[in-house]
Amino acid sequence: MKTINYGIIGCGLIADWHAQSVKILEKTKPVKLYAVTDTVAERAKTFADKYGIKVFASVEEMLSSPEIDVVSICTPSGFHSSLACDAARHGKNIVVEKPMAITKEQLDEVEKTCDRYNVKLSSISQLRYENGIVKTREAIRSGKLGKMVCGDVYMKMYRSKEYYANGGWRGTIKLDGGGALMNQGIHGVDLLQYIMGPVKSVYAKCKTLVHSIEVEDTAIALIEYESGALGTIEATTSVYPGYAKRFEFHGEKGTIKLEETSFLEWNIEGEEKPEDIEIVGSTTHNSANRPDGIALDGHILQIGDMIDALTENRAPFIDQHEGRKPVDIILAIYESSASGKPVDLAEFVKR
Numbered sequence: 001m002k003t004i005n006y007g008i009i010g011c012g013l014i015a016d017w018h019a020q021s022v023k024i025l026e027k028t029k030p031v032k033l034y035a036v037t038d039t040v041a042e043r044a045k046t047f048a049d050k051y052g053i054k055v056f057a058s059v060e061e062m063l064s065s066p067e068i069d070v071v072s073i074c075t076p077s078g079f080h081s082s083l084a085c086d087a088a089r090h091g092k093n094i095v096v097e098k099p100m101a102i103t104k105e106q107l108d109e110v111e112k113t114c115d116r117y118n119v120k121l122s123s124i125s126q127l128r129y130e131n132g133i134v135k136t137r138e139a140i141r142s143g144k145l146g147k148m149v150c151g152d153v154y155m156k157m158y159r160s161k162e163y164y165a166n167g168g169w170r171g172t173i174k175l176d177g178g179g180a181l182m183n184q185g186i187h188g189v190d191l192l193q194y195i196m197g198p199v200k201s202v203y204a205k206c207k208t209l210v211h212s213i214e215v216e217d218t219a220i221a222l223i224e225y226e227s228g229a230l231g232t233i234e235a236t237t238s239v240y241p242g243y244a245k246r247f248e249f250h251g252e253k254g255t256i257k258l259e260e261t262s263f264l265e266w267n268i269e270g271e272e273k274p275e276d277i278e279i280v281g282s283t284t285h286n287s288a289n290r291p292d293g294i295a296l297d298g299h300i301l302q303i304g305d306m307i308d309a310l311t312e313n314r315a316p317f318i319d320q321h322e323g324r325k326p327v328d329i330i331l332a333i334y335e336s337s338a339s340g341k342p343v344d345l346a347e348f349v350k351r
Helices: 015-025 041-051 059-064 077-089 104-117 131-141 161-167 180-184 186-196 297-312 320-339 345-350
Strands: 004-009 031-037 070-073 093-096 121-123 148-156 199-207 218-225 230-236 246-251 254-259 262-268
Touching: 004 015, 004 059, 004 297, 015 031, 015 041, 015 297, 031 041, 031 059, 059 077, 070 077, 070 297, 077 093, 077 104, 093 297, 104 320, 121 297, 121 320, 131 186, 131 246, 131 254, 131 262, 148 186, 148 218, 180 186, 180 218, 180 230, 180 320, 186 230, 186 246, 186 320, 199 320, 199 345, 218 320, 320 345
Parallel strands: 004 031, 004 070, 070 093, 093 121, 148 230
Antiparallel strands: 148 246, 199 218, 218 230, 246 254, 254 262
């Protein structure tokens, strides 16, 4: 079987998660971490020396190379869509960090371009693979909790002034696309809709209360699901010292609560807690107050799924159509906050 040569575009913080994942996957799958490129040549060289890989002088050089089969896009968010489309036009398959894009027009273009050039795209949402998320979704979708009443996520995080100042692009409309929701909170939004099902409407208020940034550092949204259930999304980067994400799912016959992806409560009417459900007090892996506080496991599973998708000629588990779902919800929340009115999600997406 042909070895799949893997390239990385951008050497920011998250690029190491992608590189390490591919290096681990080399042991079991037909993939090789092959090359890197970055707009800062010295940064690319340092990264390449660390992993023993080739450096391409530019994105164009990497994408034009017949040696490269798939690329990870690990740049500031505002570049994700244009780089994904460029990669697709060069026939390269794509793993793109969250968010896949930051505007509706960009989302449409990524979907259209990937379809036109028949390439595969996987939009990073690595927490979907975690056992706690899998078990919770199975319980709710199988009806164990009965009719769902509420599905909530609380993401009260903290980012320092230095975090925004040092990044340059962070907290800007052009390159971050949003704040506590679009950057830090997107995983929570994705998992909420993944577990609860499609969102019907949102009614929200977003503010910038603490940080000197162009986007929100505090947001609260009321969610109505197509099932009829209601929910709340709270997201901040303004609350010191920052707290791990908390999910709460309530149905007429039970409740499941998670901190990040670890169980805090599993209480279902007429059912003993399954032996494989472990209740914990807290989780060690969270990004409540540090952006690097995430485990590697999810990236390994998601990038591994992309390699399997290529060898089996199937769509990745989290493709471009799945990747746009949380972004559409967040953009609808922003519109609701700006207009002061509820936003119907289906109508918003159709515009």
